[in-house]
Amino acid sequence: MWTFIHKLGSPPWFFGFSGTLVRWLLPITVILLLVGAVWGLLVAPPDFRQGNSYRIIYIHVPAAVVALAGYYVMAFAGAVSLIWRIKMADVTMRAAAPVGAVLTAIALVTGAIWGKPTWGTWWVWDARITSMLILLFLYLGVVALFEAYENKTAAARACAVLSLVGMVNIPIIYKSVDWWYSLHQPASIKFTGESAIDSSMLYPLLLMIVAFYCLFTVTLLLNMRAELVWTHRASGWLKQLVGDS
């Protein structure tokens, strides 16, 4: 176990290992996404109130779930990087931020598209929507901070501090936005659904969530590999690898 973790910290070893992992995970992700999409979009029954428009849930909810989990991945990598100064943790954190930001944006945009037919408006200052918007800001802050530093080692450590503070803050933000919303709740909008979801709709949703987790992992790994190639473009092991293939 410990040797495995030690190996993870070595860029050449990680490059090989992640290559194998991507080779297996990428087809699995594509299959899961296809099966989930077909199941959710074609096979699952239409909702009795929303008709077919609810089907965007199969993109919206998985994106939102994984976006939030992505922040914790980033913050955890940040903690590892701060405590043990492992280079690969820096790379993980840096690679996770844009992926998470894009997923958050997807969740917000699909939410807006879903809101138009369901609530009659593109945007409401609903508790969950607002929390997601703030999560997007937190992600973009980390990306912006990373880009601002010229010294990338320092950038990674600064981002680690920021994402850890953000991680502590996220539950407080969610709770406070929740209270804020319940105090100002406009009466016109009533949103019920997920908790009472039927299993014929739930299973494809769960499958899509798993698929999105795989998608996140694959994108993260590919992002990390691109980063490794760039930072180690002058090192011997990479040249050897390119020369071999």
Place this chain on the structure above:
Amino acid sequence: MTSPADVANPLLFFFMVITLFPLGLGPDPARLATLAPGILWVVALLASLMVSAKLFASDFEDGSLEQLALAPYPLAVTALAEVSAHWLATGFLLSLVSPMFAVMLGLPEAGLATLLISLLLGTVCLTLIGALGSALTVNIRRGGLLLSILIIPLNVPVLIFGTTAVREAVLGGNPESWLALLAGLALGSLVVVPLAIGAALRVSLDS
């Protein structure tokens, strides 16, 4: 803090931005009164962003920050001392003058005391988070706007608790629970954020 202007300018900024709201929204006293808690709190937050950009800048430029980092005290403790001094000169004063501006905006008298207390507690959090942003961006040229981007999302709970407390008091309710939440945030931040500031300062000094 090097000159009286450093103390006066944030208060002037606070005053001027508040003046913009009646000009932009119209002078209707009833509407201004309902918006007053939000206006005062948002402007206080903006003022704290403005002042925290410079918090560690002069210490960083003249090298005294490096000396402080070499001192036999944890950097977190030194940072806490700096932040406390900064708060006394900015957030504390801003809270003290806020009731005057609140009266100008027509905030009902029932909300004045709560506004003062909520800002006293809230500016502690705002200053600490602002100091963290300053520590992270002190070595970056044109870090001012970046600092705002980093810390605005972190300040969301403070803003919500603060405005809700004032609104609750204006409506005749009991704002104590909201003030207690703010106090909790302030105390929690006092414990946790200086550690992050210390770590961030080390990053900035090393880079």
